[in-house]
Amino acid sequence: MIDIHSHILFGVDDGAKDYEESVKMLKEARKAGFDTIIATPHVKRAHFDKSAVKESMGRLRPVAESIGINLIQGYEYNISALADDSIEGAMEYCTEGTKTILLEMNGTQIVSNWERIVIHFQREGADIIIAHPERYPILYSNHDIVSRMLEVGCKLQVDLAVMLQRGLFNKEKTFVKSLLRNNCVRWAASDAHNAEDYKYFAEAFRKYADQSMCTASRNSYSELIK
Numbered sequence: 370m371i372d373i374h375s376h377i378l379f380g381v382d383d384g385a386k387d388y389e390e391s392v393k394m395l396k397e398a399r400k401a402g403f404d405t406i407i408a409t410p411h412v413k414r415a416h417f418d419k420s421a422v423k424e425s426m427g428r429l430r431p432v433a434e435s436i437g438i439n440l441i442q443g444y445e446y447n448i449s450a451l452a453d454d455s456i457e458g459a460m461e462y463c464t465e466g467t468k469t470i471l472l473e474m475n476g477t478q479i480v481s482n483w484e485r486i487v488i489h490f491q492r493e494g495a496d497i498i499i500a501h502p503e504r505y506p507i508l509y510s511n512h513d514i515v516s517r518m519l520e521v522g523c524k525l526q527v528d529l530a531v532m533l534q535r536g537l538f539n540k541e542k543t544f545v546k547s548l549l550r551n552n553c554v555r556w557a558a559s560d561a562h563n564a565e566d567y568k569y570f571a572e573a574f575r576k577y578a579d580q581s582m583c584t585a586s587r588n589s590y591s592e593l594i595k
Contacts, residue, residue, distance in 0.1 A: 397567035415454035
């Protein structure tokens with residue numbers, strides 16, 4: 370199983386705070402069933418310093434290999450970074466060995482020109498994965514945007530732990546349920562920021578995963594490369 374969205378690298382964003390926490394996350398991820406993790410630190414500005422990412426990855430990769438996890442470099446690219454960046458520049462933040470971009474919208478907002486941006490990415494050969502659509506409230510009632518995202522070739526990645534949230538009127542959980550029911554979800558990920566998040570993912574996976582999602586055959590690194 371592959372986790373395509375994880376803030377497992379220490380000292381680079383709001384994810385793992387130190388090396389020890391990263392190692393704990395690796396161990397919990399392995400318990401949850403993952404054998405591949407794409408580390409996706411936040412990129413929220415055009416001039417992103419990759420040196421800390423490189424250092425963290427260099428220290429963690431040997432540890433990951435020792436416990437049976439293939440750690441791959443990726444990024445979570447926020448669409449607001451394009452204010453000072455070009456599409457060509459953003460392509461530097463594809464998942465390692467691929468032309469896949471994990472694209473995050475700005476806060477809870479969907480920018481009005483999102484489709485034009487996606488098309489520009491696609492002209493550069495990019496494959497777009499929309500990170501956690503359940504965080505964008507406009508999608509709850511505007512299903513036309515969801516349909517259009519799928520029509521233009523975007524893939525949707527949900528945070529599966531949302532399914533553990535309680536409350537009869539929990540809109541995020543209700544929306545994810547709707548996406549799953551209508552076969553709109555291509556990827557379910559952890560979006561883990563600490564070791565506890567992998568425990569939550571494992572619990573959600575046991576309760577809610579089925580053969581239509583989260584399977585090794587569908588969520589494969591080779592698919593990202595293609």
